[in-house]
Amino acid sequence: MSEAVLDRPVRKRRRGHPVMPSRMVRRFQDGHFVERSETIAGECATAIVYNGVSFSVMMTTPQHLDEFAIGFTLAEQIVQHVGEITGIEIEDVVLGVEIRLSIPQGRMDKLLERRRMVIAGTSCGMCGILSIERALRTLPVLPPSPPIRARVVQEVLAALPARQSINHETGAAHAAAFVANDGEIVLVREDVGRHNALDKLTGAMARAALEPANGFLLLTSRCSTEMVQKAAIAGFPILVAISAPTTLAVELADAAGLTLIGFARPSGFNIYTHDYRITG
Template sequence: MTDKPSASLRVDCQARRHDVTARSSRVIPEETPIAFTYGGSTHAVMMATPADLEDFAIGFALTEGLVDSPQDAGEVEIVSSDAGVELRTWLGGGRQEAYAARKRSMAGPTGCGLCGIESLEAATRELPSLDNALTVSAAGLIEAMSRMPGEQKLNQETRAVHAAAFWNPASDALIVREDVGRHNALDKLAGALARQGVAASQGVVLMTSRVSVELVQKAARIGAPIIAAISAPTALAVRNAEKCGMTLVAVMRGRDFEIFTHPGRILEQVSAHVA
């Protein structure tokens, strides 16, 4: 067993600046294999940043539909070795038996959320209906997104990781998690919300990436009614957001953005409220 790896590492490099090349160094994010095991059986191996691992374990189980609450996942044991990190979980409340019936394995590259799924139907499984009446002001959403860079500590060091954040418009609180993979960052965020007892239905998921269908699926499974991102969505992401009732905001640049689905939740000069 080895110590838990750090989230970043300073390495030497040759930097060319103003036509001059000289020795330099840069802090870069760490990337390591992380295995999720349930009842001693490996479910998935993801390449990810080894930070906020308890959040990652719980959030992954939630967004994958393996559990409905962090209590169902039980305690998380983190085991580090030279080969990577293993997150050991024993599902409770009959979940272990249900898991054994649907067991699948996958080996994914950075942030891959679909690798190894055994059928096309599993990749597009039904999402919960989001009939949440949350509304937020456009100005508040813009301001929340503008705060993200200041909260991305690892990215300030490395300039190489994604972030997922949760903005609660009622308290204006911002919870941020980072990873080399955008899906991993959202899983960590989901775990952080669950472990802190924060209801995803009361706020907005913010992403520093494009919006793929996997992000919509994961956000829907934790009950987030709004997802917003700095880059564009895929067509499948838009179709899924429309179908499940999620408001999808993308291409957020400065004070500009585009709303692709269920625009009624984004209001001009109106305070946030939940009906």
């Protein structure tokens, strides 16, 4: 996935937006009200800025924001590998957080042209992408890869909740996990946004020079078109989601050579495409 590893320090100037703040609440239970402290999933507006130019604003869980920025940058194909990101600064601003990335001027020129095309187009209403052609970009075709055992998928599904610390405290966070073919959960990232969780994971993997082809992707969310696109671009051969895929997600996965699994539970799952990668 990456040709170089980002080894420059991340500069952070932050007062800090809490990841899991606590608040006194009133709860109705067993026929009466009680006052108690609840942990709540943090959320803040996060701006991604390239070479001083704002590109996008999203709502995120304020944790692992450098990895989120790297993953987002790679997923959007603004750079081709993590080594092209020459600096990251994270700073609190009045209403949220700015993540400021430095990229080569050639990449920035292409980004500015892309931004002009977005401003000049007619919106289709899909996450700021302004045409069907841009939304349904051509995906790479994944090469064949060795199969994994069905039992490995089931065991990982049972083990993942213990690794979801934010969701355990709040019940409001999605997770994206990279799992080795032998069933080891290598990395987990969480966020209130399912897309953000996956971008954080791919960012962390790029930084650690982990190859997606050596395992599979596990998502605690529904599997939409965008999730399949991000998985295929990153190079994951298998995507496992605990909820349902959409029809277009299945079509894109099939065309990209991606094994797509949905309705995944420890008790079983559905395989929608390229089932040769899963053995009994």
